[in-house]
Amino acid sequence: MASQSHECVFVAFIFMLLLLFSATCKAQLSSSFYDTACPNALTTIRTSIRTAISRERRMAASLIRLHFHDCFVQGCDASILLNDSSTINSEMDAVGNRDSARGHNIVDAAKSEVEKICPGVVSCADILAVAARDASVAVGGPSWTVKLGRRDSTTANVDQANSDLPSFRASLGELISNFDRKGLSERDMVALSGSHSIGQAQCFTFRDRIYDNASDIDAGFASTRIRSCPTNTDGDANLAPLDLVTPNQFDNNYFKNLMRKKGLLQSDQVLFTGGSTDSIVSEYSRSPTTFSSDFASAMVKMGDIEPLTGTTGQIRRICSAVN
Numbered sequence: 001m002a003s004q005s006h007e008c009v010f011v012a013f014i015f016m017l018l019l020l021f022s023a024t025c026k027a028q029l030s031s032s033f034y035d036t037a038c039p040n041a042l043t044t045i046r047t048s049i050r051t052a053i054s055r056e057r058r059m060a061a062s063l064i065r066l067h068f069h070d071c072f073v074q075g076c077d078a079s080i081l082l083n084d085s086s087t088i089n090s091e092m093d094a095v096g097n098r099d100s101a102r103g104h105n106i107v108d109a110a111k112s113e114v115e116k117i118c119p120g121v122v123s124c125a126d127i128l129a130v131a132a133r134d135a136s137v138a139v140g141g142p143s144w145t146v147k148l149g150r151r152d153s154t155t156a157n158v159d160q161a162n163s164d165l166p167s168f169r170a171s172l173g174e175l176i177s178n179f180d181r182k183g184l185s186e187r188d189m190v191a192l193s194g195s196h197s198i199g200q201a202q203c204f205t206f207r208d209r210i211y212d213n214a215s216d217i218d219a220g221f222a223s224t225r226i227r228s229c230p231t232n233t234d235g236d237a238n239l240a241p242l243d244l245v246t247p248n249q250f251d252n253n254y255f256k257n258l259m260r261k262k263g264l265l266q267s268d269q270v271l272f273t274g275g276s277t278d279s280i281v282s283e284y285s286r287s288p289t290t291f292s293s294d295f296a297s298a299m300v301k302m303g304d305i306e307p308l309t310g311t312t313g314q315i316r317r318i319c320s321a322v323n
């Protein structure tokens with residue numbers, strides 16, 4: 001009897017140790033992370049981001065996309081912000097980013113404001129996550145509580161950027177598995193694609209679709225887009241709004257467009273062409289509040305992808321270079 005209860009105490013003790021170990025080992029992000037170390041961090045970032053967006057409204061879109069492209073490559077670790085150097089092959093040279101991803105300078109500027117008040121405390125990865133939220137709010141989109149405590153990488157991975165960032169040519173199946181690999185559901189994927197309610201795309205990303213005469217595109221919409229997107233590669237960089245109705249306002253018109261075959265990219269339209277995501281698209285087109293709350297939770301989930309925490313990584317002094 002006695003030895004049995006000793007055994008029990010021992011087992012309980014080991015169990016507690018394991019719990020303690022797993023708790024310290026897998027540090028969690030928390031919205032109060034900077035409350036004592038840098039209480040004005042969030043307002044400082046917000047001021048900086050609002051100023052940038054009031055100068056150029058498209059920057060809201062660019063910052064949201066930058067956070068997405070950061071999180072899909074070795075987690076949300078600000079790897080996308082690193083310039084080329086002797087040790088870094090910049091992710092900016094990946095196909096989805098080159099001459100396309102924007103907003104690095106805005107994050108750099110927010111970082112230098114934050115460094116003035118709390119040097120060496122707030123990570124670039126967190127600044128980018130907060131910037132994406134502030135950007136959404138600035139253009140009428142949803143708000144959410146940003147979890148904090150991410151640290152910055154000392155590496156970048158251009159090969160992973162090439163393989164893991166989704167292509168505008170992707171089929172629905174490819175999009176689903178691409179997001180599933182990052183722990184995001186079909187519903188998350190559709191909600192997050194609603195970011196295409198704002199921002200611009202270059203002609204080369206939608207040329208095939210508008211010249212295809214396919215049955216999944218509205219003919220009038222195609223001919224309008226053809227006017228500013230010639231077959232000639234000279235027009236490759238010409239811009240068109242991802243949401244033709246309200247390109248500067250974050251709303252659910254993107255989903256209404258898809259139901260009218262007016263998605264700009266193939267990867268947009270495949271979300272509503274008779275597949276498993278049709279019902280989600282029509283739900284979001286009917287209910288802006290459902291879209292809004294699903295988008296917010298999906299952004300939090302995306303921001304949780306493989307963060308560096310605890311003592312891993314570093315707090316960069318400058319976002320474009322490792323310390």
Ligand code: HEM
Nearest residue numbers: 061062065068100166167168192195199200201202205267
């Ligand atoms: C589902 C797979 C996705 C694909 C294939 C895709 C593809 C693209 C492409 C090709 C562009 C235009 C880039 C250019 O022409 O330079 C773009 C723009 C954009 N994407 Fe996505 N995207 C996807 C999902 C997302 C997600 C999940 C987000 C954010 C959570 C997002 C946010 C944006 C924004 C805001 C823009 C406009 C950027 C600007 O104007 O600077 N996209 N996307």
Ligand SMILES: *[C@@H]1O[C@H](CO)[C@@H](O)[C@H](O)[C@H]1NC(C)=O
Nearest residue numbers: 208210211212213214219223
């Ligand atoms: C699409 O239709 C237009 C006219 O409606 C025609 O000029 C063009 O050749 C067609 N393209 C294809 C790929 O069939």
Ligand SMILES: *[C@@H]1O[C@H](CO)[C@@H](O)[C@H](O)[C@H]1NC(C)=O
Nearest residue numbers: 082083084105318319320321
């Ligand atoms: C990184 O590149 C940008 C754009 O070329 C430049 O403005 C910035 O100063 C660079 N950062 C560093 C640390 O050299």
